Amino acid sequence: MTLRPPVEPMLAQAVESVPGSGVLGEPAFEQKFDGYRALLFTPTGAGERLLVQTRRGRLIQDRFPDLVAAAEQLPDGLVLDGELVVWDTAAGRLSFEGLQRRAAARGRAARELAASLPAFFIAFDVLQEDGVELLRHPYRRRRLRLEALFTTHRLKAPWTLCPMSTDLIKAQKWLESWTDVPGLEGIVVKAMNQPYRPGYRGWYKLRWRDTAEAIIGAITGTLARPHLLLLGRHDTHDRLRSIGRTVPLRPEAAHLVGENLTAADPEHPWTGMRFVSAWGSRDALDVTLVRPELVAEISADTAVDHGGIYRHPVRFKRLRLDLTARDVSRFRADPGTSAS
Template identity: 35%
Template sequence: MTSLLPPVPVALARPIPTLPVAAPGRQLAYEPKFDGHRLLIFRLVDEVQMQARSGRIVTRVFPDLVAAARRLPVGTVLDGEVVVWVGGRTDFAAVQKRATAATEARAARLARELPASYAAFDLLASGTDDLRPRPYEQRRALLTTLLEPLGPPLQAVPMTMDPELAATWYEAFPAIGVEGLVIKSPDQPYRAGRHWRKLRHSETRDALVVGVVGPRLRPRALALVLPGDDTPVVSGPLSPAVRAQLTTALRDLPPPVVADSDPPTAIDTVGAWIAYQPIAPELTVEVRQESTVRHAATAVIRLRTPE
């Protein structure tokens, strides 16, 4: 019998303003931070299951990764990020298009058109052993030993304990679409909650538009999916400039394909439910998250257009 079954609460990272360096006699582990789709992979006795950050089972949307995960030993549980590479860069819009495939036929087609890679950064279980209480350094060694013989699309993220190399990565990786670092302590167990740290280059990031609040062609706000998550959030009120940008783009969208397993089209925002109209997941916007007294507000900066 496997030691872990979904849903499993995931570890998260809190933002920090500068690159930390370990105290004398200690070390820190630095990993590239991919803005993709957070995914736990469970290799069970007779099947593979995949869990999103929210706890939802999303196995059907990544058939290519399911096929790859069948090579894992029974009882393996991985934590990582799904990314899609386009033109030598990670493409957030592409991976979110994969993650929101509403039918098995569409998921299969997108798997051929936009093949996924899995950047694994933790090993939570092996066989019947729950590895979460073990130090990160041990879990990391077991992870690399497990995945090195398999190769793509299941790969361990790079990791270094050299702060100078980490600083070089931080400056160089944006060229391939990697916008920051995640920092962990080698002796840390795996725990749900924000016990890791993350350093990003930019205060802004991309989000996928999955719905509109208000009139379809002149929305007041947007329902968005942010990197690493699958639970929609409602943006703040849109500026006139952004609303003007969206009008033409929304008019040209095909109707959405909605599956029975899709999340409800209403979002709980500090105790109040806000309904939205689903749209086809084809638009990406640049957003900034701003902390307020009560919660984090997501401000839409502009509509992303193809370069």
């Protein structure tokens, strides 16, 4: 049966370490890029054109005319799964902010942005080829067909083959060194004998994490037993900028933090601010402001926007009672972003 959008993609669950061979059998490791998950459909008949579907089923090919123009490189009847990313030509790096701009632009604006923020599709799976659906085939066979597709058709930018290895040592090196490059988040672990199961979390993702410090500016829960910590850093004008929040604290950590919190003074810089439950969400948190003087050591992944805003919740590691708020590194907005 020919696949048509919307198709629900197979998903990955976050883990702290590579699952053992008893879980996966023979594993495969792919680099994980910081972009938009997307499925790509080439025409299956006359009068059709390239379709680009988001993870949630929306069609967004009108936002990416550069991909549509390059579709002539691809054969008909093809469905690819991959990551949509954008290259910032001025900054010389992958840019999630640039991807957001591209995804919001249409018409003339989309065509103009394509010059300075060209899009790339990083393919890591093939779900259909020559109109034949491949979901039941094991990943090993699908990967071989994907590699052959790139070789046979001599595909070039904006089409990119996602790096993959079955060597655990090589994958660990990716985590330890390669993922400190902006745009690379970590690795995805798959089983070589897995079929493609739409909507099923059968893969595993490990994000590279770094340690940093941040100022505790607010909490959820109570002063005695905080649940989440809302974090900030001072910018170059000494204004406390919100940078994200933690995952829920463990009981022992909540007890320790609660012993050191102090209720906010009336002139707290975040008075009147609204905080949401997750990046991109509209659901407001019920927060209590605290004196912005405690420093938390945190563990965070590489998904960071606008000079220091974490898109994913960070992990609280410990209090740094040996540091003051002035010891925490400054929030520095990217060039072209507002510092207000």
